[in-house]
Amino acid sequence: MEWIKSHRTKLWVAGIALLLVFYLVLTFNRAVLLLADPQPIAKAIGAAYLVLPIIGAWALVRELMFGAGLERLGRELEAEGGLPEDTLPRTAGGRIVRDAADAEFPAYQADAEATPDDWRVWYRLGLAYDASGDRKRARAAMRKAISLHR
Template sequence: MRAFGGAVTMALVLALYLVLVVTRAVAFLQTGTPVGAGIGVALLVLPLIGAYLLVRELLFGLQATRLTRRLAAEGPLPGDDLPRRASGRVERAAADAVFEPYAEAAEARPDDWRAWLRLGLAYDLAGDRRRARAAVRRAIALSR
């Protein structure tokens, strides 16, 4: 829940930034000069890209949370039984040690969203965020 609150806070900050950029873009467009118009158009395009990326990331987070809750209802998640530090994070060596079965399960069942989500969670525990996101994206696509 903490991560969701952080994501909402960042979304609100980005939304405020986008509003400020759009007001500056309008001011540049009203100058009537070609350079001002060019800067104004560029400032309008950048917030659109930012808004698209923000919505995309929020949807990813919501879909991943939904699938993780479904998987948690079916049984324990990867890392639930691993030793943890005082901070609550899983010990990295323990996460690396149990990673392999999840990778093998995803290879054995390439069309099973559960196997891919477990693999994504295992990657996350091992600290490989890029592969974790890719595996979770695949799980989301397979769950549809």
């Protein structure tokens, strides 16, 4: 039971990924069936339908690699003692109070501007963006951290 609690997110990701793979296989199968049909319209729909599993598989692989890279960097930063301490106040529902996160954000932004070639500051900046609710910039900062780590 302890193992399940500590790996809950990974289990959810695996479940969603399996569902997506199942959907992609079904979509690919339908595309092949339509391509085999003698009607030109069916062939055209089948060809268009074939694009969906290709894009879906590409997106799935990309997201899984992104998640694995973030986990690897997070473990490395934690081993170095470089993860920021989670002292931000939370609401009754467990969400970070955005005003408090926004107040701490400039320090992380200044670190990233001062040492733009250090993946560690970009990882922490990504965490700060995430705490402030800006998921798009958080992902961009994390992508930069992964690319700098390489």
